[in-house]
Amino acid sequence: MFTELNSILSSSPDSVTPGEFILVSDRQSDASFLIHHFLSFYLRSRCKVIFLGLVQSFRHYSAVSQRLGVSLTQAKEKGQLVFMEGLKESLSVLIPQADNTESQAMNFLRDPPVGLRSLYEFVRSCAVGSGRAEDGAEEWGPPVLLVDDVSVLLSLGVDAGAVLDFSHYCRAAVCSQMKGNMVMLVRCNGEEEEEEDGEEGAEALLKGLTHQCSLNLHVQGLPTGYCKDIHGQVEVCWKRRQGDGPHTQRNLFQYKVHDKGASFFPRGTSSAVL
Amino acid sequence: MLSELLQGIETGGLLIIQDSCSYSGRDLLRSFIAAALNREEEVHVLCFDVSEDELTDGLKPPYTQRLHVHNAYPDPLGWTDHPAFAVQQFRVEDLTDLVKQASQPKPATLVIDSLSWVLRHAAPPAVCRTLQQLRKGGAVRAVVALLHADMHQRGTVGSVCHLASSLIAVAPGPKGNEAVAKITKRSKSGKVAQDEETFCITEDLTVAVLSRLPEARPNGSEEEQADPTANLTFNLRLSESELEAKQKLTLPFVFSKEKKTALLHPGPGSGRILYEPDANDDYDQEDPDDDLDV
Numbered sequence: 042m043f044t045e046l047n048s049i050l051s052s053s054p055d056s057v058t059p060g061e062f063i064l065v066s067d068r069q070s071d072a073s074f075l076i077h078h079f080l081s082f083y084l085r086s087r088c089k090v091i092f093l094g095l096v097q098s099f100r101h102y103s104a105v106s107q108r109l110g111v112s113l114t115q116a117k118e119k120g121q122l123v124f125m126e127g128l129k130e131s132l133s134v135l136i137p138q139a140d141n142t143e144s145q146a147m148n149f150l151r152d153p154p155v156g157l158r159s160l161y162e163f164v165r166s167c168a169v170g171s172g173r174a175e176d177g178a179e180e181w182g183p184p185v186l187l188v189d190d191v192s193v194l195l196s197l198g199v200d201a202g203a204v205l206d207f208s209h210y211c212r213a214a215v216c217s218q219m220k221g222n223m224v225m226l227v228r229c230n231g232e233e234e235e236e237e238d239g240e241e242g243a244e245a246l247l248k249g250l251t252h253q254c255s256l257n258l259h260v261q262g263l264p265t266g267y268c269k270d271i272h273g274q275v276e277v278c279w280k281r282r283q284g285d286g287p288h289t290q291r292n293l294f295q296y297k298v299h300d301k302g303a304s305f306f307p308r309g310t311s312s313a314v315l
Numbered sequence: 316m317l318s319e320l321l322q323g324i325e326t327g328g329l330l331i332i333q334d335s336c337s338y339s340g341r342d343l344l345r346s347f348i349a350a351a352l353n354r355e356e357e358v359h360v361l362c363f364d365v366s367e368d369e370l371t372d373g374l375k376p377p378y379t380q381r382l383h384v385h386n387a388y389p390d391p392l393g394w395t396d397h398p399a400f401a402v403q404q405f406r407v408e409d410l411t412d413l414v415k416q417a418s419q420p421k422p423a424t425l426v427i428d429s430l431s432w433v434l435r436h437a438a439p440p441a442v443c444r445t446l447q448q449l450r451k452g453g454a455v456r457a458v459v460a461l462l463h464a465d466m467h468q469r470g471t472v473g474s475v476c477h478l479a480s481s482l483i484a485v486a487p488g489p490k491g492n493e494a495v496a497k498i499t500k501r502s503k504s505g506k507v508a509q510d511e512e513t514f515c516i517t518e519d520l521t522v523a524v525l526s527r528l529p530e531a532r533p534n535g536s537e538e539e540q541a542d543p544t545a546n547l548t549f550n551l552r553l554s555e556s557e558l559e560a561k562q563k564l565t566l567p568f569v570f571s572k573e574k575k576t577a578l579l580h581p582g583p584g585s586g587r588i589l590y591e592p593d594a595n596d597d598y599d600q601e602d603p604d605d606d607l608d609v
Contacts, residue, residue, distance in 0.1 A: 158394055202435050206392060213389045217366045248465050251336045252364075252431075280339065289338065290491070 064254035095127035153198030157207035190226035270313035352378035357423035363432035
């Protein structure tokens with residue numbers, strides 16, 4: 042959990058704004074450090090976290106979270122964290138074995154045009170399951186869905202439209218119905234093209250998700266090039282803010298990722314410069 | 316022109332609000348809903364993009380009796396067993412039944428939030444056909460739709476917007492809560508009017524038009540001439556005081572007309588030359604060489 046980011050977003054583990062869809066996007070950069078932030082943030086706020094880790098193994102997230110002061114293994118044992126390890130689950134679909142039941146959530150790998158309905162059903166069943174407290178189990182807060190990352194589904198053959206439908210349904214179920222939150226990471230590799238004419242592809246997915254989200258954290262490299270002390274810039278864009286009136290608000294910060302966290306500062310105020 | 320549109324859309328009209336990632340047109344759409352409710356019209360809303368609460372936030376209770384929301388947000392594709400409204404139902408017959416079910420004699424205004432959802436799941440020609448038939452049929456008086464222009468191909472957006480009788484493209488404005496609207500209005504006679512206005516939307520969903528931007532700025536009549544005093548290593552320019560001194564300076568051999576006449580026709584009091592020849596001078600005007608001792 043990065044304390045500076047909490048103050049920028051005006052959020053704290055004790056008071057979590059419900060019903061938010063936070064979109065973390067990056068362009069030719071790596072915004073996965075923000076996913077680690079949100080993972081530790083929501084675990085600390087005692088929410089039930091459903092993590093779809095499609096690109097890294099559980100051990101990777103566990104190691105990073107250890108440095109941020111949160112133990113994923115413990116959270117999983119206590120039932121607070123439901124971790125779907127995409128890499129392992131996909132093996133059960135790609136290399137079916139007699140004794141191993143096929144994971145239903147990843148069955149889009151078998152037939153991509155079918156879409157992500159089963160993945161949504163999986164998410165919904167995990168989120169609904171948090172409502173019922175079993176004997177001796179702890180009560181957790183509203184469900185939070187984290188997806189790292191959504192763009193990898195495009196490279197697995199899923200249509201951008203199907204991914205947008207999936208995020209819409211998850212938002213309807215998790216954010217609106219159960220008053221939980223949702224964080225998704227989407228990545229773009231190319232330059233921003235003005236004349237993008239296609240409906241498929243990462244650009245269309247990014248635009249569609251930006252329309253759906255309520256808060257967008259867009260990570261990019263510095264426009265002036267590589268710098269050792271400043272790793273990039275984050276543009277924080279609030280789309281809907283209750284009580285502030287109907288207008289969007291944008292703020293630009295620069296960041297540096299450390300061993301045990303990341304620091305955020307307004308442009309030009311890096312400690313290396315001042 | 317924005318205020319005129321807010322006061323009413325003509326029967327059979329299709330108004331499309333085009334927005335993008337940088338500015339959401341949903342607040343303007345809600346202003347149109349509020350304006351229609353204030354005019355005591357029946358309003359049917361197809362709610363795909365956002366939840367019903369979010370869309371109707373700010374609409375005052377006494378008017379909401381005339382507001383019928385068909386909530387397609389939780390299940391637009393029919394993945395559960397009982398969808399309230401699914402995108403497959405976006406057809407003339409189903410929509411006409413839906414509107415007539417409200418059992419009000421007046422034809423209603425249909426609001427679609429957003430048309431992008433429908434365009435992602437239905438073929439654009441079918442959507443255009445449905446919109447056109449809705450306008451011509453009797454059940455719906457006018458249609459107002461929100462379209463996310465950057466989510467579709469330009470051809471799709473162009474085809475759908477071509478059907479519209481009024482088109483408002485919104486973009487973020489110069490200041491924080493202001494926005495710029497480019498309005499195109501096609502009247503039945505075929506005349507097209509365009510305008511560009513800056514507006515902002517207040518808390519109670521009224522639109523305040525701030526200024527009308529001039530349509531075309533007059534082209535620079537001042538042609539830029541090459542400035543010879545630019546890009547030099549020395550200074551050829553004059554300061555203000557230097558310029559004044561230069562204007563005042565009279566040149567030595569540039570005479571004004573008065574000075575010329577004064578010199579050519581000497582008046583009284585000017586100098587005269589008086590010559591008194593002495594003995595050595597041989598003043599003979601005819602022979603100038605007389606004094607030569609040759």
